[in-house]
């Protein structure tokens with residue numbers, strides 16, 4: 650079994666347990682459940698920003714521990730002060746060292762779009778995403794059937810959430826794209842092998858219809874690469890490890906954004 654299949658198998662068990670512990674009715678009582686979401690699509694297109702979605706990730710299956718000392722309050726505020734367009738918060742515990750509380754803490758300190766980064770396989774997790782304060786959910790084509798991408802996407806939209814669909818190749822793109830998707834993310838990391846290659850984004854750019862905001866995800870560690878991807882039509886750039894591996898992720902993010910702005914002048 651590859652790692653993605655393993656994660657999804659564990660996720661199914663976790664969701665089944667949570668459903669009995671925290672029924673939907675309870676989640677719907679959260680103050681965030683009724684909150685007005687903040688649009689990532691709009692923030693990515695703000696003229697004063699460059700499209701960086703800065704991620705809070707303590708560990709990953711490919712790298713092990715990346716940063717177990719960073720505090721979500723300080724890092725999330727720092728990312729936004731650095732000029733990020735939005736935040737991505739890992740909530741998977743077993744493989745990524747995250748928790749729902751991380752997202753809620755980030756929510757309470759920031760007015761900005763927040764992506765709940767997790768492996769969504771069930772509507773329950775979308776209600777949960779809304780109840781913890783997320784604005785955007787991730788749907789990963791590699792772990793869902795095209796009809797699941799569509800029904801989960803429609804459900805997220807019915808709660809006012811935006812949908813980022815993640816693909817890794819042309820087949821996933823063609824099979825899974827649908828009208829409920831707002832942002833189309835190309836993951837440069839193959840989730841089966843962990844190999845990252847930014848050429849994945851370059852190769853798929855022209856195949857993505859223009860009605861979607863294009864986002865390049867993973868393995869980005871150089872402002873010059875961001876500028877090059879912009880020339881291919883990408884507007885959003887999801888960056889985790891490069892920032893998190895530094896003692897001060899927020900400073901790394903700030904320096905990175907400054908350098909992109911210098912390139913653009």
Ligand SMILES: O=P(O)(O)OC[C@@H](O)[C@@H](O)c1c[nH]c2ccccc12
Nearest residue numbers: 836866867868869887888889890891
């Ligand atoms: O840390 P990186 O290489 O900058 O990548 C960030 C983000 O793209 C990555 O964490 C990611 C992309 N898709 C995912 C799906 C699940 C978990 C994690 C991810």
